[in-house]
Amino acid sequence: MSLYGREPIDMTMDNTAQNTSMKRVLIVDDVPRNIDLLREILSEHYQVQVAKSGRAALDIIAHKTPDIILLDVMMPEMNGFEVCEIIKSNPETADIPVIFLTAVTDVENEIKGFEVGCVDFITKPITPITTLSRVETHLRLAENDQRNKSLIASRTQELDDALESAVSMLGEMGHLNDTDTGIHMWRMADYSAALAKAAGWDEERVELLRLAAPMHDTGKVAIPHSILKSPNKLSEDEWKIMKSHTQIGHKILSKSEAPLFQLAAEAALGHHEKWDGSGYPYGLMGEKIPESARIVAMADVFDALTMERSYKKSWSIEEALEHIESSAGGHFDPRLVTLFLSIKDELKNIQEKWRKKEQELVQK
Template sequence: MIDLDYFNESLESFECSKNRFKVLVVDDLADNINILKGILQEQYDVLVAKNGKLALSIIANQQPDLVLLDVMMPEMNGYQVCEAIKKDPATCHIPVIFITAMTSIEDEQEGFEVGAVDFITKPITPLTTLARVANHLALSQQDQRNRLIIEQRTAQLRESLYSAVKMLSEAGTYNDEMTGSHMWRMADYCALLAKSLGWSEQEVENIHLAAPMHDTGKIGIPDTILKAPRKLTPEEWDIMKQHPVIGANILGNSKAPLFKMAAEVSLGHHEKWDGSGYPSGLKGEEIPISARIVA
């Protein structure tokens, strides 16, 4: 099950979390640091780093909301620092603004290519600096909020999908002795088999969800046949053998890859390698691999 409360709490926490933003100033010259600190400290919590390695350590441990980064520094220049920030999934969302006297098109192009969002040119002016910092913090916060909303909506959609799969699976096994736990254990085994065959992560997830729906077609078989306390007559058995087709017709109404696979599984899960199965008497590799995994 998907913990939707986690996403709701994360969004609520995000909405209430920011009193003062943290801005990291990275420059190897103390005078430049002092100028920027003087401009920013009334509105922001200012962190300071005098070289690239220290900056990356502070970013990893304290997660500033924005980085003001000098380009020309010894050992590790600003472009290298920015590139490292953007390559790390834990920090790539942090906006980086370069502080530089380098104003050529080539310099700006290189900065944007490594992930900077803006440039502030030296000599630094308070009005420009505060405006750029405020604008990019606002954009970053909106972006983070949007990502949380997308994660929340995605989780809701996945929960709806799991619920739909569960209901279809239970509908098909309503009159059987198969329990929900057995059904999902079988799904787990199918996913393991698919993974061992080198299937993609999405394909493995699809077979995991498709497998429990393999008997959906039994919903169209009369209870007198499903619950018959005796061996079925030839006529009843012919009806029973239609449940893969019924299931495939129900599940095949969707164009979604998951339900297309589920229809394929439903239609083929009673076929046998030697051709003695039903409903189509398929042999060997004529049987879809998804159906072979579930069978």
């Protein structure tokens, strides 16, 4: 079965063009004399494949991708425009340059051709100089385009890696006194992303929250060690300082106008607010608390409960979910609690994924 549908392959390859370093040109035309002429022009310079119908062309493309396609516009059953639309709709073949072969030179056909994705036209009657020039030009342009895309992809990956590193550093700033920083941050981020997805967030915003969530405690970097690690109950003044980490984190993160850091700032400011208004720093109630903060708050508490610390044993997932369910309408948004309970299996999978990563780190 091909990518485009099943049909016997109608394909020929010029015997003189066996050099695998040669570019492959696919000629698609239902008129034998046109095929013969084009093959004669091109076979000295390129590997030539031939299809006598649109369906056959799609089968050839699915089996062995050509570097460029010369495609007749007027063909029975499936015309060139339809074939081109199918080629361009498939991400695997969308970048193949298509040159239309046509005897019709009106403006409407040209507009239609470019709309469906062709790069050029060769007007019949076909001439060697024009054909070779157009093919060579568009192969070179396609190579340059692919080179640029690869460069952009490489640079984008470098930027993504740098951004993730920056997020890790900011996240760890807020957990300088914790013994389980990186694993906790990214596990909690995965819980946040899973809940955001269940809440109907689009994929792009879910991924933004996955990166933003680890930065929610950034403001703790400004809280004195004596308060963060105090073994005693905090005094009123100390508690006031402790609570200020939400506003400090917001101040730090909101200095950037990038959507990621704006979302992180929002979560940092509101992740200690509670649905019933008993949280801090502003005592916001209900939906006045940004949903990002409500999500991060729940994920953070869930992860803290299920994580073993020097001063406590870890809770089971079931115990942690029971606690969260009992806190619906008080600490947590009731709707988000229901959604969180509904993704229990996903939460287990996330926990198991990070448990294995922890083991790998210990073994190293």
